Amino acid sequence: MTKNSATVAVIGSGVAGLSAAIRLALQGKQVVVFEQNAYTGGKITAFEKQGYRFDMGPSLFTVPHLVDELFELAGKTPSNYFQYHTHNEVCRYFWLDGKQITLFPSVDRNVEAITTVFGTESGKRVRKYFDDARKKFELTAPFFLESSLHKMKTYLSPRVLKVVSEIPRLGLFSTLDDQNKRYFKEPKLVQLFNRYATYNGSSPYQTPGIMQMISHLEHGMGTHFPVGGMHAISQSLTKLAQELGVQFELNAKVERILLEKKQVRGLVVNRAERMFDIVVCNSDIKHAYHELLPKNMRRPKKTLAQEPSSSALIFYWGIGQTFPVMDLHNIIFSEDYKEEFHRISSNGPFWEDPTIYVHISNRLEVNDAPKGKDSWFVMVNVPYDQGQDWEDIVGKVRRKIIERISSVLGKDIAPLIETEEILTPPQIHSRTSSVGGALYGTSSNERMAAFLRHSNKSSSVKGLYFCGGSVHPGGGVPLCILSGKIAAEWIEEDE
Numbered sequence: 499m500t501k502n503s504a505t506v507a508v509i510g511s512g513v514a515g516l517s518a519a520i521r522l523a524l525q526g527k528q529v530v531v532f533e534q535n536a537y538t539g540g541k542i543t544a545f546e547k548q549g550y551r552f553d554m555g556p557s558l559f560t561v562p563h564l565v566d567e568l569f570e571l572a573g574k575t576p577s578n579y580f581q582y583h584t585h586n587e588v589c590r591y592f593w594l595d596g597k598q599i600t601l602f603p604s605v606d607r608n609v610e611a612i613t614t615v616f617g618t619e620s621g622k623r624v625r626k627y628f629d630d631a632r633k634k635f636e637l638t639a640p641f642f643l644e645s646s647l648h649k650m651k652t653y654l655s656p657r658v659l660k661v662v663s664e665i666p667r668l669g670l671f672s673t674l675d676d677q678n679k680r681y682f683k684e685p686k687l688v689q690l691f692n693r694y695a696t697y698n699g700s701s702p703y704q705t706p707g708i709m710q711m712i713s714h715l716e717h718g719m720g721t722h723f724p725v726g727g728m729h730a731i732s733q734s735l736t737k738l739a740q741e742l743g744v745q746f747e748l749n750a751k752v753e754r755i756l757l758e759k760k761q762v763r764g765l766v767v768n769r770a771e772r773m774f775d776i777v778v779c780n781s782d783i784k785h786a787y788h789e790l791l792p793k794n795m796r797r798p799k800k801t802l803a804q805e806p807s808s809s810a811l812i813f814y815w816g817i818g819q820t821f822p823v824m825d826l827h828n829i830i831f832s833e834d835y836k837e838e839f840h841r842i843s844s845n846g847p848f849w850e851d852p853t854i855y856v857h858i859s860n861r862l863e864v865n866d867a868p869k870g871k872d873s874w875f876v877m878v879n880v881p882y883d884q885g886q887d888w889e890d891i892v893g894k895v896r897r898k899i900i901e902r903i904s905s906v907l908g909k910d911i912a913p914l915i916e917t918e919e920i921l922t923p924p925q926i927h928s929r930t931s932s933v934g935g936a937l938y939g940t941s942s943n944e945r946m947a948a949f950l951r952h953s954n955k956s957s958s959v960k961g962l963y964f965c966g967g968s969v970h971p972g973g974g975v976p977l978c979i980l981s982g983k984i985a986a987e988w989i990e991e992d993e
């Protein structure tokens with residue numbers, strides 16, 4: 499640890515704020531994290547009810563080494579703080595006509611599974627899909643995900659030349675849907691691989707084909723799940739931060755960021771002024787500009803005009819029976835995926851044909867449900883909150899998903915629901931200040947979305963930095979951890 503007495507305030511204890519706080523403490527800075535909730539972790543939180551445990555937010559865990567890396571940087575053994583299962587299945591997919599397929603974290607097994615279940619497909623083309631996803635990931639991740647797109651240095655790196663020379667093959671000029679149709683004849687497979695658009699809250703009919711690379715995270719880099727559930731990510735990182743001297747102030751909503759002559763001075767928290775040399779803002783970028791920063795300051799208009807990503811309705815159900823046909827991650831696909839996304843991106847009325855995601859954490863974390871029962875996290879994608887009648891929508895979605903899951907399982911699940919909690923977009927907003935309850939900051943529906951995301955550093959205020967799902971490189975746990983890294987490294991460089 500280097501000696502450096504700069505004081506840093508981090509606004510928010512989401513996974514990005516935790517990642518930044520840990521790295522800044524390791525730089526020797528005095529770090530205070532202000533969190534409006536009574537708990538740390540932001541979207542990565544959990545609850546227990548009647549013997550069932552539920553993760554409330556993320557359920558898919560990829561790129562675990564990004565979590566491990568934070569412990570390693572601190573000279574700790576990661577497994578003393580955080581452990582995870584490595585699972586042998588990616589996801590089980592179901593269609594209403596009875597078709598089913600399971601995919602794996604293995605290209606060979608996927609080629610076999612796909613060509614067996616869908617006789618239309620050529621093994622060579624299927625293999626090419628996975629190979630191309632890997633190539634796109636390996637080529638672009640260091641540029642688009644691990645570096646700032648707002649630093650000249652990034653563009654001077656030799657790897658950028660390689661990315662530029664590959665642009666025609668990256669799929670930047672076609673949609674993910676168009677791209678997937680080049681690999682698969684079977685519409686169900688196109689639908690299956692289109693679902694990777696939802697990993698950042700986008701539509702496969704608008705987001706560019708480069709998003710194919712997301713599938714490599716699961717099929718090429720493995721499927722994992724933390725011991726203790728997703729909540730273990732935020733809690734183990736909070737523990738590490740505390741051990742490194744980071745102070746946490748909970749129930750501490752930041753009301754304003756104080757500036758003087760284009761330089762950060764500190765914050766107003768619970769009506770008191772607190773002075774800091776540096777502020778790292780982990781809250782949603784729209785919340786930061788609309789609520790925390792002075793109204794008369796220069797704003798990145800194009801960035802703030804970006805559409806929020808989609809949101810979700812989540813039903814947490816304790817189910818009084820176990821269904822072995824379902825695994826850790828399961829998807830029951832809609833019949834008209836295109837119309838489903840059209841409704842989501844145009845904020846159309848309730849769509850009666852939703853795709854349903856069912857996550858059953860007790861497949862790996864057996865104590866998450868009483869013996870012989872299941873802990874279900876059931877989610878459908880919905881538009882971000884724009885004042886819709888959520889009570890009405892919740893009722894309609896609930897009836898529809900019970901009908902669909904019952905049809906797939908061949909058993910009425912309604913009487914099996916022993917306990918229930920529901921999370922809506924307005925609740926996600928009020929718990930995390932994510933505008934509209936967007937899950938992943940802004941959507942990536944535009945080709946240039948990556949370049950329109952807000953930088954990790956303010957261009958007009960000295961000492962002000964940003965991390966989290968609504969800024970570069972985007973939403974999802976791994977990218978948020980990287981955003982904390984990029985912000986902390988930038989602070990160090992600026993010194």
Ligand SMILES: Cc1cc2nc3c(=O)[nH]c(=O)nc-3n(C[C@H](O)[C@H](O)[C@H](O)COP(=O)(O)OP(=O)(O)OC[C@H]3O[C@@H](n4cnc5c(N)ncnc54)[C@H](O)[C@@H]3O)c2cc1C
Nearest residue numbers: 510512513514534540541556557558752781966967974975
């Ligand atoms: C239901 C759901 C399912 C998801 N599924 C997945 C998944 O499977 N895999 C995946 O990788 N990602 C998933 N995500 C997305 C992922 O959870 C997020 O991208 C990530 O956790 C966001 O982290 P963050 O650091 O940006 O901030 P957040 O988790 O949004 O935390 C921001 C924190 O800042 C605090 N804050 C904001 N404003 C203030 C203020 N003024 N003063 C004090 N505190 C403030 C908030 O209270 C909050 O704690 C999901 C999200 C949700 C909600």
